[in-house]
Amino acid sequence: VAPGAENKPAGIPDNVYAETVLAVEHYTDHLFRFRMTRPAGFRFRSGEFAMIGLMVGDKPIYRAYSIASPAWDEELEFFSIKVPDGPLTSHLQKIKPGDTVLMRKKPTGTLVLDALTPGKRLYMFSTGTGIAPFASLIRDPETYEKFDEVILTHTCREVAELKYGFDLMEEIRNHEFLSEIVGDKLKPYPTVTRDPSYPNQGRITDLIESGKLFTDLGVPPLDPATDRGMICGSTEMLKDTKALLEAAGLTEGANSQPAEFVIERAFVG
Numbered sequence: 001v002a003p004g005a006e007n008k009p010a011g012i013p014d015n016v017y018a019e020t021v022l023a024v025e026h027y028t029d030h031l032f033r034f035r036m037t038r039p040a041g042f043r044f045r046s047g048e049f050a051m052i053g054l055m056v057g058d059k060p061i062y063r064a065y066s067i068a069s070p071a072w073d074e075e076l077e078f079f080s081i082k083v084p085d086g087p088l089t090s091h092l093q094k095i096k097p098g099d100t101v102l103m104r105k106k107p108t109g110t111l112v113l114d115a116l117t118p119g120k121r122l123y124m125f126s127t128g129t130g131i132a133p134f135a136s137l138i139r140d141p142e143t144y145e146k147f148d149e150v151i152l153t154h155t156c157r158e159v160a161e162l163k164y165g166f167d168l169m170e171e172i173r174n175h176e177f178l179s180e181i182v183g184d185k186l187k188p189y190p191t192v193t194r195d196p197s198y199p200n201q202g203r204i205t206d207l208i209e210s211g212k213l214f215t216d217l218g219v220p221p222l223d224p225a226t227d228r229g230m231i232c233g234s235t236e237m238l239k240d241t242k243a244l245l246e247a248a249g250l251t252e253g254a255n256s257q258p259a260e261f262v263i264e265r266a267f268v269g
């Protein structure tokens with residue numbers, strides 16, 4: 001019997017981790033985050049995703065989730081949507097501290113620093129829960145060893161959906177060692193598309209095209225000599241943002257062939 005296996009609730013397969021939920025925070029009717037214990041042997045690179053699951057009846061159901069916590073953290077964090085009839089999220093949205101969440105053993109993904117060639121400025125483009133892998137990377141000191149400036153764009157329909165990102169900035173500012181490492185290198189750029197109550201308006205694609213993103217940030221337009229990009233959002237958002245980066249002369253990279261930008265779809269539909 002493997003260590004810990006004797007504590008597993010009945011029916012859970014042997015080849016997965018069974019972890020304990022530590023905290024749950026609901027942001028809106030369709031967004032929440034949770035933290036859970038991290039298995040002792042579990043290694044990942046900031047920005048990667050894992051398969052997260054629950055026992056539903058007598059069967060496990062899994063979906064891909066970006067790990068939102070950084071690689072050094074002793075707990076694991078995830079940021080999730082709630083789909084009323086979603087096979088996993090209709091159940092996952094009800095978890096409470098003490099509940100068991102499953103995780104398959106192997107993490108993977110392309111939104112990792114290793115997949116980018118060296119540069120000065122790192123753009124992270126996200127919509128909705130696509131901010132999750134960047135929640136990991138902006139809390140990893142290695143990001144700031146590799147880049148002088150880190151720009152995190154997050155676009156949602158409504159301002160309430162930006163709260164997770166605002167909380168992350170607050171957490172970093174108040175963190176004993178991260179606040180010093182991050183300094184003023186991290187520049188958040190939150191925008192909304194269907195909420196007139198917030199000053200920053202528009203899809204990130206429109207803001208790149210018009211150049212407003214760059215004038216607002218006081219940086220030059222995208223340049224393959226200095227700029228690197230990571231994109232995480234819906235399939236359409238990836239396609240449109242990728243086209244703009246390519247038009248600016250950046251090339252897509254991968255773990256096996258680092259280049260100037262990488263993409264990953266925001267999971268869970």
Ligand code: A2P
Nearest residue numbers: 127128155156157193203204205234236237240
């Ligand atoms: P919009 O309100 O104009 O559709 P969703 O909730 O549909 O996943 O969208 C999340 C955010 O991503 C919304 O602000 C949405 O803007 C924006 N968005 C949707 N599609 C694209 C796209 N192709 N390119 C850029 N932003 C997009």
